[in-house]
Amino acid sequence: MRPFNFITAESREHALKLVADNKNAKFIGGGTNLLDLMKLEIEAPSLLIDISRTDLGQIEKVDDGRIAIGASVTNSALAANMDVRRDYPVLSRALLAGASGQLRNKATTGGNLLQRTRCQYFYDTAQACNKRLPGSGCSAKGGFSRQLAVLDIDDSCIASFPSDMAVALRVLDAEIELVSLSGTRMVPIGDFYSGTSMQPHIDTVLKHDELITRIILPRPLGGSHFYEKVRDRASYAFAIVSAAMVFQPDGSARVAFGGLAPKPWRVEFAEKLLTTDIDEYVRLAFSGARATHENQFKIPLAKQILKTLISKHREL
Missing domain, CATH: 3.30.43.10 (Uridine Diphospho-n-acetylenolpyruvylglucosamine Reductase, domain 2)
Structure with missing residues (x-):
């Protein structure tokens, strides 16, 4: 260091x-x-x-029934908050699936959004990695890729995004408040992550002089909330594939995936098919998939997770 x-x-x-x-x-x-x-x-x-001593450690209700989560709120405190557990259970469940208790006690909401990929080639400084050193290449493409992304990737990078919390926030349509000396802006979480776009070293739209101050949850969605995570061991492991799903009484549903892309993956226009034609939803939502021989199982696994969650919902 x-x-x-x-x-x-x-x-x-x-x-x-x-x-x-x-x-x-x-x-x-x-x-x-x-x-x-x-x-x-x-x-x-x-x-x-x-920033631990700034005024960013609160969870509070704001106008129109929304909830504001300070960037310094720990993952444990957020998962245990009674309003979150009651009105946004998909978020609480995603947080509890995300890490060990010790890490949740220390990790913050803002930091969770900004965590970087766990691709092993990103962490190995002896390997080429465009996310760590732009222009150096991508060792993952010809290496061990079972954990890595199959969507929203190109030849420059196939790293996946590790956060469970962000997947739940994406299905909830949360907004992120960014503050600098020149002012405040609100960014929908769907626009916060950059994806690959030939600049894999740029993870988010956050500018150097900006600070994440709050995450704003919308008014409670109601419905049935689920978070399903497939991983290599029962605890403290990053997702191979995860899914946050919300079913509404009118029969509609929404879903966001983790482990498939360099950001939480959601395809809203196809969600009308979630409870009527799973095969067509998968065809549309995952049409741009580019798998390696080691991670080509991820799309059929995502399809099976969808079927599992729909079955759980119907049993309620």
Whole structure:
């Protein structure tokens, strides 16, 4: 790990001023991903700005029945919140499926959104990786790719996105509040992640001088909420394929997937087929799939997960 300076921000304004003055500064909340990346020298900020003492640790109701989640709220606190458990159970279940209790106690909501891929070639600095070093190549394409993406990829990168929480937020149509010294903007989570687009080193639309301050959940959707995760072991493992699904009393449904793409994967225009024609939904939603011989099983697995969730819903 390279030497760095550490400052605890007294307020969000103080934090924003510090990051604006240093192009190599990064915010730190729980640090459950960033510190690992720093130890491997994949990330090497000269300044860490601790935001743990800012006013971002609250979960509160806002106008029209929506809920605002502060960026410093821990994953454990969010999963246990009674409003979340009652009105957004898909989010609580995704968080509980996401990591060990120790990590959930430390990891923050904002940090969860910004965690980077767990592709083993990204973490191995002896390997070529366009996400870590643009233009160096992608060792994953000819290597071990069972865990990696099959959608929204190109020849530059096939890394998958690891967050469970973000998959649930995508099915809920959450919004992300981004603040800088020049103002505030709201970004729908569907627009927050960049995908590959020949620039795999750019994960999100977040600018260097912006801070995630809150995640805004819409008014409660009602319906039946499910989160299904297939992984290699029963606990503390990233998804091979996961799905967040919400069924409504009128027969409609919505679904978002994890483990298939470099961002949470949702295809809204095809969702009208979820409870009537699963084969056609899969054909439309996964039409651009580009699998390797090691991960080509992911699309039929996603289809089976859909069938399982629909069966669970019908049993209620």
